[in-house]
Amino acid sequence: MDRVELSGFLRSRRDRLQPADVGFAPGGRRQTPGLRRTEVALLAGISVDYYVRLEQGRGPRPSEQVLTALGRALRLTEDEHAYLRRLARPATPGPRPVPGNVLRLLDRLGDVPAMVIDAGYDLVAWNRMLVALIGDPAAWPPRRRNRLRRLFDTGDAVTGNRLDLARLCVADLRASGRYPADPAVRALVDDLLDESPDFARLWADREVVVQRTLTKRTVHPVVGPLELDCEILAIPGHEHRLLVYTAAPGTPSAEGLKRLIA
Numbered sequence: 001m002d003r004v005e006l007s008g009f010l011r012s013r014r015d016r017l018q019p020a021d022v023g024f025a026p027g028g029r030r031q032t033p034g035l036r037r038t039e040v041a042l043l044a045g046i047s048v049d050y051y052v053r054l055e056q057g058r059g060p061r062p063s064e065q066v067l068t069a070l071g072r073a074l075r076l077t078e079d080e081h082a083y084l085r086r087l088a089r090p091a092t093p094g095p096r097p098v099p100g101n102v103l104r105l106l107d108r109l110g111d112v113p114a115m116v117i118d119a120g121y122d123l124v125a126w127n128r129m130l131v132a133l134i135g136d137p138a139a140w141p142p143r144r145r146n147r148l149r150r151l152f153d154t155g156d157a158v159t160g161n162r163l164d165l166a167r168l169c170v171a172d173l174r175a176s177g178r179y180p181a182d183p184a185v186r187a188l189v190d191d192l193l194d195e196s197p198d199f200a201r202l203w204a205d206r207e208v209v210v211q212r213t214l215t216k217r218t219v220h221p222v223v224g225p226l227e228l229d230c231e232i233l234a235i236p237g238h239e240h241r242l243l244v245y246t247a248a249p250g251t252p253s254a255e256g257l258k259r260l261i262a
Contacts, residue, residue: 040070120182214230
């Protein structure tokens with residue numbers, strides 16, 4: 001059990017709640033933001049001592065019933081609740097190859113750009129349409145094939161739409177539950193914490209959101225502006241995810257994809 005991260009996550013979720021959010025009267029002046037530990041324990045139906053030990057990283061592994069009660073008390077989202085469970089019962093990570101059926105599917109997606117990323121955001125497989133869209137990743141140095149490193153390895157502050165995407169990606173990386181048990185993910189986080197103040201700030205927020213879709217806007221040197229919808233599809237039983245880029249029918253972006261095929 002990752003007691004350190006469990007402790008930090010519980011504190012961060014408690015701090016974001018106000019008494020009115022859970023039906024309590026505001027009461028007197030509070031020394032710290034958010035709910036008190038006694039209030040969380042009351043809402044979850046557990047002893048104050050037990051909850052304090054969890055927040056201090058000294059508690060035993062919580063049962064499924066306690067995790068459910070804490071999720072309800074802290075008003076966790078579905079993604080956050082799943083993350084809480086993974087902190088208490090982490091899976092044993094290990095590198096695995098991209099499944100053969102996923103590689104075959106990638107080849108069959110001949111009219112849309114598609115790629116596969118692993119838990120550490122490394123680009124590990126792609127089709128010919130992705131090469132037409134962004135260039136050939138095989139010719140890039142390994143660092144550039146990591147989507148998170150590319151986001152933060154700019155030398156300048158991450159702002160605007162790039163910051164919005166970075167916040168989503170960082171929340172998604174944490175939601176995977178593979179930090180710090182997975183050595184590759186831990187090394188990635190450690191590197192980015194050292195190299196990027198923007199990453200360090202976002203990581204400290206402990207946001208947890210599984211990324212399922214996004215919009216990519218780019219200007220292609222041949223076909224011009226493109227606005228593409230990206231579906232992020234989890235591969236059951238594997239760390240990998242398949243990203244597929246499509247355009248709404250009848251739009252200039254859809255015509256641009258047709259030109260890329262040619």
